[in-house]
Amino acid sequence: MSRSVGWLLLAALAAGPPLALAAGQPFYVDILTRLVCLAAAATSLNLILGHGGMISFGHAAYIGIGAYAVGIPAYYEIHDGWLHLLLAVACSALFALATGAVALRTRGVYFIMITMAFAQMVFFAVVSIEEYGGDDGLVIDIRSEFPLVDLEDGLTLYYVCFAVLLGTLYVVHRLVRSRFGMVVEGARGNERRMASLGFAFYRHRLAAYTLAGALCGLSGAMLGNFTNFISPEMMDWTRSGELIFMVVLGGTSALFGPLMGAAAFLLLEELLSGWTIYWQLPFGLLLILVVLFARGGLAGLLEGRRG
């Protein structure tokens, strides 16, 4: 059931933007572009959070790193898109590898705090670099340039972002079903047993953490291209919290959970913020209800599970 709703959602995302344009509502293309980028980021987070049980509170750092991997080269008038993507993925992977190596030696609330601390380090590092705008951020005048594909066209940009989402979903789908994915999932279920079976699963966790960071860097690069403006605010810890919110709201155990969560998040944000400036209050109440009564999130509800 959650699978079919997921496919339905993807079909709607594939067909939506041309329809919105035909209806004279280009505004919706913007919303959907933001949605697919954030859904890709949330899907990458779910690889470690849902499947691995590693509650990273610093995942927005990779959105920021990916975005600045577009923005900083663009500042120096280097617009080669492949270089941007390579930088986004490589820098994210390196940052995840280095910080994960330390963070994964901790457990529980300490892991949450240390991942958040590392992300805040990047946040403040970027704030302090005046050259790239510091607190005020950086405008991207020209988007990443690819052969044959022109990202300056809103619809083309949308479909490239959509392709990144599809790619992220597919990679995560393959990873969690592989031998590697089984070890990561097993270590979430019972560390002691996995050690006694003979797994040194620290390495598997670190690999998963690195892969999730790299994937998220990619969606960050797309988000940077979309907004044309990047700032440290993109990787603030509240942004990391929003990604967790999406994953938990949508459901951690399903492939399409984070996509559903991201869609519900943006929809609610639109609706509630039009209704009251205190829109975060009902948002918080909703999350409490989900955690208390629908542990499997939206995907779990669709499966008839309440956890």
Place this chain on the structure above:
Amino acid sequence: MADETLLRVESLRKSFGGVAAVGGVSIEVKRGEVHAVIGPNGAGKTTLISLLAGELRPDGGRILLGGRDIARRPAHARAALGFARSFQITSVMPEMRVLDNVIMAVLARDGRSFGFWRPARNDANLVEPAAAALERVGLAHAAEECAGAVSHGEHRQLEIAMTLAAEPELLLLDEPMAGMSAEESRRMTGILESLKGEKTMLLVEHDMDVVFALADRISVLVGGRIAASGAPAAVRADEAVRRAYLGDEAA
């Protein structure tokens, strides 16, 4: 081969805050034998198993597996050397299927756990040995069920299937009969009996009927020390053991 020593424990010691839980224990397990460790509550049996499995560091002494001292190796490294342990309190991956739990044990032995792309649950190299291990312990019917949802007796069978699937040199069985009904206990005894001669087992068990039915040799642990060690008949007859442990049962 018959008399070859597989595991030799030499004056192993472990104290917790000045209390010697294991105070100089020496045990010898020969290849192919079932060696039972019995003892009253608080005798140090669980500490001993944890020391052997590598979850605790000993304060002193040696653990020789096939002549190699492994006393300071971590738990996961000992598994690679041929230890497999079953837990007294069921310890499985509760959110995974029963079959997946055993696949995990096969995967641990197989060693190639860094496959990132091909689906593991369709891999005959993993699924077939796992299914065979479930068959062996009579749990094939529950393969598809969620491991957290099966009965207590089935959990214990799953524990044994996982240790078997790891194809270890030595099975460390920590109270496999704990909390079982008489019927479940009989079935488990049958399973262990069918493995006798084929696998070397170090069995820690409370149930005296099981111990005397299965064990080739018995070591009696009292107050963190081995009070007696030998064939079941000799241990049963040992005066010190009768006093210290079998006491009210045997008198």
